[in-house]
Amino acid sequence: MFNFHKDHKSLANTALFVFVGLSIFIAVVPAFQMQETKPLPSMEPLTEQQHRGFNIYIAENCVSCHTQQVRNIEMDNAWGERPSIPSDYYFSKKRMDVWRQSPSILGSERTGPDLTNVGKRQSGEEWHLLHLYNPRTVVKESIMPGYPWLFEEKNEQDIAPDDRVIPVPASFLRHPSKKIVATQQALDLVAYLQSLEQPALQGDGTAEFIASIKKKKATVSESEETGNLPDGTALYASTCAACHQADGEGLPGAFPPLAGSAIVNDENPETLIRIILEGYDTRPEYGVMAPFANMLSDEEIAAIATHERGNWGNNAPAVSPQKVKEIRKLIQNLKE
Amino acid sequence: MKKKFKHIYDKFIANRICILALLLLSSHAALAQPTPNPDTSNWFLSPGIIGTIVLIFIVLAVVVVIVYIRLSTYLDMMNHKAKAKKKLTFSEELIDMDEAEIDDILEKRKAALKYRLTGRELGSQETANDTKGIVSKVTHEPENPLFDEKKKTRLNMETPVPLKKIVIWYLGASIFWLVFGTLIGQYVGMKFIWPEMDTVPWLSFGRLRPVHTNTVFWGWASMAMIGLGYFVIARTSNTVIYKYKWAWRSWYLINLSVLIGNIFLLAGINNGGGEYREYIWSVAVLFMVGLIYTFRNFYKTVANRRISDIYVSNWYLFGGLLWTITLAIIGYLPNYQDGLGETVIQGYYMHQGVGMWFMTFTLGLVYYYLPSSLNKPIYSYSLGVLAFWTQMLFYTLIGTHHFIFSPLPWWLQTVAIVFSAGMFIPVVAGTTNFLMTMRGSWSEISKSYVLPFFLVGVIFYFVGSTQGSFQAFRFTNYVWHFTDFNVAHSHMTMYGIISFLLWACVYAILPQLTGSEPKQIFVGAHFWMAFIGLFAYMISLMIGGTLKGLSWIDGKPFIDSVILMQPYWVWRAIGGSLMFLSHLVFAYNFYVMVKKKDTGTQAETAALKSVNI
Incomplete structure (x- = not known):
């Protein structure tokens, strides 16, 4: 019956049906299962x-x-x-x-x-x-x-x-x-x-990232030994440079310059930190800045602020994570 | 009912996973939850990376061997020629001599001993005269020392005229799409260097990219495969094609689907951006019906065969067509494609499109054209059969390896990784079979313009497929996924394997059908430009892709990875240009092979007609 060398019918049928069977197992059934998901409670349909x-x-x-x-x-x-x-x-x-x-x-x-x-x-x-x-x-x-x-x-x-x-x-x-x-x-x-924003998950800890062994060790030793900040240059490049530009000059008519800015160079970094945490929308000639309080940690904000205060001709003292922490608390208190 | 089915299915999956867990032994935990980010400080020591480097060196080594064989045979031949000529002259002279002459020579020798130069020896007015007829050919153009002359093909195979016409027209259309599709590819590649080349909506990157991929897939490779397949089916069944009309119908349908599909893509109408199914279903249906006609035709032809066995090539051609028709239906039916259902199908579809259609069908072609151009049987028929069934089993299950670490179920990802490793079986079986068929005929490679294409294609079959399996491993996937390395891999396979093997088949069969050979120097130019171009393309994107992945792992800003890619994109464009030029040469070679000869063609055609009706 299954003489594939001589019987073209059984050859074609076997090749077809086994493949269809495998396809149903590996693609169709999992696809049916995957489409049976429900949206998260915090999600809203597209307008x-x-x-x-x-x-x-x-x-x-x-x-x-x-x-x-x-x-x-x-x-x-x-x-x-x-x-x-x-x-x-x-x-x-x-x-x-x-x-x-x-x-x-x-x-x-x-x-x-x-x-x-x-x-x-x-x-x-x-x-x-x-x-x-x-x-x-x-x-x-x-x-x-x-x-x-x-x-x-x-x-x-x-x-x-x-x-x-x-x-x-x-x-x-x-x-x-x-x-x-x-x-x-x-x-x-x-x-x-x-x-496009990730909807919030109910509960916590269910979907943590798989951490890097290497990185974990590195951060532990760093904070224990020196208390160093993360790399402000890299953070600035990936978070801020899209608007304020890599050279800190901003974009006329859209995004204000940080080089030579009075707020950035202020001896007291409070305003700068508040803008990073809360966003900024008071000057009509420039675009709106988003708040970064939920996206950046105290260490990261301190690193970015320090980078901004020490580059492009700016010359103001470094910012410590403790300062950021204080101001974050202050804002929270104000809100309440 | 549905619930019960689901329960049974889940149980089945659970069993399956247990088996897999046993297979994996050490990585039992991996099934529940993926293991953490690997240490990248010694990334170049990871097995996947080392394996890939070794594979690339295999290709390099083969090329070095080809060049070496070429050079040494050429030098040998030159040496040999000179020696033989000398010997021949000498021995003929000896034979021709009689006593008197010998005495004469001796006298002369004696005289010579006393001879002194007169000072008038040069500048004689006598004309050169080959009194002994030793010189057989006088030429003022000695052989071009740069290019070795290859054997001519055995010309003029008796083939029904309608079949000839079908093969030629399928190949003609495929070459049109190859030149068009790679022109687009070349243009798109240059946009990485000059993103502001144009601001025309129809030429923007997002719209042109699928035009490139779909054209070379469904236009170039598919048309060439079917055209070459028609000859194999008729020849190995020792009969005529069941219905020539169906072949023409599918010719029109497939060309039409590529044409309309591309216009739609350019106009911004696509099927949602899933790779290789960017044509909307109403266009894809044309292609599908074309395939159904082709399958029916092949099937009926095999059913009418005049020998009892079905040659193994035809297994692959059947498989390729049947599986692709199934695939297209599953890929386009909407019932299960909402949410991530679509992603499951996308992984399945894009992987199978390559594996079940291009790879399977092309292997079938090689099982015929390789032995036939070596004029000997395939090394092992059973290995061919083993590779066929394992191809079906393993290839089908590994689609999800395009979505490792994605939100798809982990069991799907695990099955994909495990069976990716299983792909070694059909790949090794196929490669061994082809190489063993070539064994003992290595010297033929230096004498033929067809075999180097086969050799490179077969080597890439091993290298490209194995590298693909390595890429599914966890660490390498970590580094390479989403980077330009993918692009390198797909060119290594679709170009290095499929295109090279198809070219081999075209050069093997077309001169025999039409009676005209291409100029050998142009076949050589096609081969070397395509090969060097592909190598530059591949290596630059592999290195660039790896560095890009490492930069991401290091948490560098994204734009850094764009900047670091710039030089590699330039090299890619250079390689791509060479590849494109080689296609122009190929198109010219095709023209030379099919253009009507002034004399003899008519009479020959008439004679063939009378034989075959």
């Missing part, structure tokens, strides 16, 4: 605008360079507070329409940063719009393509009162006399990006 932005995200195939998965390993700590879990994808991974399936937002390449938590990490609308128009306006070394077709070039006199004008530096303009105005599409896409 209509965010959903429109999400459609652009997929159409421009952003997933070919940006992942949205925080793996359960320590190096992915940079991209989220906890490893991703199936529920995180409840609202975004749904069939899009008759023609298009549930989008592959987990991704397979990290040519650009992971976006799981980008709404928290990079919350300013202004920054996103600038970055979308031409990423090199805010990150000099970026290789991401610009999306100028999501923006309009308008003459000064044609600008309507509710137009969102983007402060693109003159050197990036094709027609220096014109202004760049975000289209609805750009605003939608940014709304989606701003919505």
Whole structure:
């Protein structure tokens, strides 16, 4: 019966049915099980605008360079507070329409940063719009393509009162006399990006990162021996430089300079620390700064502040983690 | 009912995991929870990394051997020629002599002893004359010393004209897609260096990348495979193709799906960005129907075979087609693809697309074209059969190794890792079979322009697949996942294995079908540009990818890893350019092979027609 060498029928049937069986075991059944997840209580569905932005995200195939998965390993700590879990994808991974399936937002390449938590990490609308128009306006070394077709070039006199004008530096303009105005599409896409935030987990300790043996040892010995701060230069580069730039000069019309800033150079670091902890939105000529209290530890904030106070011609005393701790407590008391 | 099924299934999985745990022995704990971040200070001592380096050196060693064999045979040949010529002249002279002549020589010798130069010896007006007929060929253009001349193929195989036409048209379309697809690839590669090359929406990176991958997958490799497969099916069944019309239908369907699919991708209409299924289902259906026609046609042809056995090539062709049709159906059905269900299917689909379609089908082609171009049987038929079933078993189960450490169930990831190691079995079986077939014919390699393609393809089959298995290991995955190393790996396999083997098959069969050979120097140019280009591409991204991964583990700012990649992206673009140029040469070679000859073709065609009807 199973003479595969002579019987083409049994050969084809066996090859087909065994493969189908294996496929059901390894793909179809697990897939059915995986789609039976429920959303976390803290999650909300995408708003209509965010959903429109999400459609652009997929159409421009952003997933070919940006992942949205925080793996359960320590190096992915940079991209989220906890490893991703199936529920995180409840609202975004749904069939899009008759023609298009549930989008592959987990991704397979990290040519650009992971976006799981980008709404928290990079919350300013202004920054996103600038970055979308031409990423090199805010990150000099970026290789991401610009999306100028999501923006309009308008003459000064044609600008309507509710137009969102983007402060693109003159050197990036094709027609220096014109202004760049975000289209609805750009605003939608940014709304989606701003919505990307890891939802909070109920309870705790269930999804801790797998810690690095090496790193743990290193931090223990450091704090015991010298009380050294983490690397302020690296922290500044990954947390602050996207807006304030690596040279501390900021971006005119969008992000204030730190070099020569009175607040940064103040003998008393209190205002600087408060801005980092609480965010800042009092100067209309600049974009909004997000609060970092939940994202950075006292040591990290002290390291960043120290870096800012000792570079680009700034010259102010270092900041200690104890000082940050004090101010954090103070803010909490004020709130209560 | 559903619950009961689920219970049984869970129990089944639990049993399965127990078995796996036994297999893994030491890593029982790993099943419950992944083990911590490894120490990276000695990263280059990790088995996966060492293994990969060894594998790359294998390729280098093989190339060095090819070059060495080439050079030494060439030198030998030159030496040999000179010696033989001398001997021939001398012995012929001796034979031709009679007594008087010998006396004459002796007299001359005596005279010579007393001879003194007169001072007028040079500048004589006499013309050169080969009185003894020793010179057989006079040329004013001595052989080009840089390029070795290869054996000509045995030309003119008797093949039905409609089949010839099908093979040629499938290959023609595939070459069009190869040139188009790699042009896009080349352009996309340059965008890493000059991100502001253009600001046209249709040419932006996100939209062009899937155009590149889908074109070379479904346009180039698939069309070439099916075209070459038609010849194998007819030949090894010793019969004619069941319905030529179906072959043409699937030709149109597949080309149409690639054409429409690409236009949609450029316009920003894609299926949600899952790799290799970016064409929306209504486009993919065209491709699928094309495959179904092809399978029906192959199946019926084999059913009508005039010999009792089904040659092992046809097993692979059947498998490739059946599995890919199944795969496409599972990949596009929507019922289980919400949430991470889609991710499970994506891992399964993208891995199987490569393993069950390109790899399986191409291996089938090699099982025919390699022995036939060596003019001897395959080394072991049973090894071929073993590799076939293990290919099906192991390849199918390892899709999730594209999502290690992801939120997918850990048992899926473990199965994937374990069976990735199991992939050694079909790979070693296949490689051994091919190399043993070549054994004893190594000297043929220096005389043939087809065999170097086969040799490189087979070596890459071993190296690329094994490296892929290494990549699924935990430490290497830690370093390489999400980096440019993946891109290097996929070019090592889709290009180093599939494309090189397909080129070998094309050069092996096409001259025999059309009666015209390509210029050997251009085949050589194609081979070396493709090979050197691929090597530059691969090595630069492997080194860059590794450094990128290490920089991430060290917790450096992300932009650092972008900056450190710059020089490697430049080298990648250089390698890519060489690869693209080699495809232009290949297209030219194809043109030379298929262009109509002025004389003889008509009469020959008529004669063949009368034979085959």
